[in-house]
Amino acid sequence: MSDIGMAMADRFGLQLVTSGNDSKVDIVFLHGLRGDVVTTWSKDFMFWPGQLLPVDIPDARIYSFGYDSSITHTEVGNVTETKVNRVAGDLLTNLAEERSKTQTDDRPIIIVAHSLGGLVAARLFVHGERRRKDSNANSTTKYIRGIIFLGTPFRNSIVPGLPGSISNILQLVGVDTQEQTLGLLGVDFERLNELTSAFSSVLKERQGSKDPNDKIDAFFFYEALPTKIGSESIQIVEKESAQLPGCGDGIPVKADHGNICKFKSAKDDDYLIIISVMRKILMPPNAESSEGYASKRVWVNNFGKAVNVGDEFTIYSQHVTL
Template identity: 30%
Template sequence: MVAGGNPPIPSFPDGVKVLHDCPDATVDVCFVHGLTGDRESTWTADGQSAPWPKTLLPSKLDKVRILTYGYDAYIVRKGVASSNRLIDHATNLLNDLTTDRVCCNAPFRPIVFVAHSLGGLVCKEAILLSRNHPEPHLRSIFDCIRGVIFMGTPHKGAWMADWAKISVSALGLAKTVNKSLLEILQTNNQALERIQLDFWSMIRERQKAGQPPEVTCFFEELPLPGIGKVVTKESATLEGYNSITIHANHRDMVKFASAEENGFKRLLGELVRWVLQVGKEN
C-alpha cells in the first residue's frame, strides 16, 4: 500500500516477454500488438487462458523462440493516457528487442515479426530506425529481419480516431487522449505517408537485390458490431505483395482458439515457409 491507503497503480506489461524458449532456436518470432491491446490479451481468444503463440505455435514450428512485445497503446483511458509518439514506441521496441537478443547470446539470429493494427506501424518505424542507426548493435535487427506479417495494419490510414470516440461515448468514462497516436491514424496523415514511402522503398531495394524481408498482409473480412471495418482491405494490403483474408473482425482476426481454424493455418503457412527458408541459409 502507498501513502493515503490507495493501492499502487499496476505497471503496464511493456517490453519483451518470452512465450516459448528454445535453447537451439534458429529463428525468433516476435509478436507486436495493436491499438488498445497488450502483449498477451491481444493474442488470447475468448475462453482461453493463454495466448495462442504460446499454446498452439510451438508444436508447429521447430527451433523457434517465440516472443511478444508490449507497449502502451491505449490512446484513450480512464486517468492518464500515454503521451508516447509512434517513434517513441518504435525506439523502445528496437532497444528492448536488441537487449533481449544480446542477453540471450543471439544478437544475429534471424527474426520475423507478426504485427497487428498499430503494431505494424511501430514495426515499420523500428525497422527503419534500425536500418539507419549509427550504433552497430541496433542495426542488427535490420540485418537479421527475414519477414513481416502485417495483420490489419492501416498502411494507408484508418478511421480509428472515430472508433476511439465511439468507445469513449459508449463507456461514458472521463478519459484522456493520446492525440499524437490518434493523428497518425487519420487518413492522409503526412507522417504515416512518410513511413509508408520509406519502408516500401527499402523493401523494393532489398527484393531487387534478392534479399529479405518477405512481406505478407492479412486483412479483416467482418465489421466490428456497431462500428464497421476498422481497417479496409485497401488500407491493409499492398499491391504486389501477398494478401490473405481472415474471416473475422479487426479485434478477433488475431485470436485463434484452435489450430484447426483456417486463419491460424493461413498464418502458420507463411511462418513455416519463412522458417524453412532460414534453414536453407544455414
C-alpha cells in the same frame, strides 16, 4: 487464460513466452492501441503464441512485446517524439539487448503485428535500415526475415480530415479522433504518408537485393468481416488500407478487426495459413524460385498433409465473402 499467459504478470517490455526447443528463430508479437501482451492474442482462454505456436514451430523463441498503449497526454504542443516512434525505438533497443545478452544476434526474426502495432513494426524497420551498418539498430533489423501484418492501417483517408481506417480504430477503442490525438500517436495524415512511403521504399530495396542474406517477406492480412460498434457494423480497416501494392501478398481473414489476431484451435483455417506463412518466411533463400510468389512451389507440412501455400491462399480466398 493459459498458464503461460497468467505467468506473464508484467505487461510492459519484451516478455518471453517460450525459449523454444533448440531455438533457431525469434518470433515477436506486437499488439496495437489499447492492446495487451496476452489478451490481444487470446480467444476462449487460448493464448495461441504460447499454446499452439510452440507445437507447430518448436524451434522458435517467442516473445510478446507490451507497452503503454493508452493515450494519456492532453497537451500535445509540438510533438517531437510520437508514440509510434517511441514504442518502435523501445522495442528495437529491447530486442537488440536481449539478442546480444543471449549471444543470438544472428538469428532470423519474424514480427507479428496487430492493428496500429503494424505501424510500430514499420517504423522500427525503417529506423534500423537507415542507420549505420555497424549500429545496433541496423544489426538487428537486417535479420528480420518476415513481417506479418494483421489489420494494419497504412492509409487513413485519401482526403485529409475525412474518416478512415485509423479513425475507425480510435473510435473502436474509445479514443477521440481529434487531429491532436492523431499527431500524438504519429498517425496524422502527413506523418502516416511519410511512414508508409518510407517503409515501402526500404522494404522493396531489401526485397530487390541480390544478396540472399537480405531476404525478407511481408504479408498483409486484412479482415473480411465488419466490426460491431454500438448499433453499427463497419469495416474498421479496409482492404485497400491494409495492403501496400508491390510489397507482399494480401490475404483475407474471415474475422473482424478484433478477432483477426485470435485463434482458438490448431485446426482453425486462418491459423493454418499463419503457420504456412511463417514456414515460408523461414525457407532458405536458395529454395525459392525467381519466377514470383504465385508460381513458387512452397510446400509445408500441415498435420501430415503436404499443402502448397500459394494454392492454400487461392482455395481459402474462394470461401471468404468479401
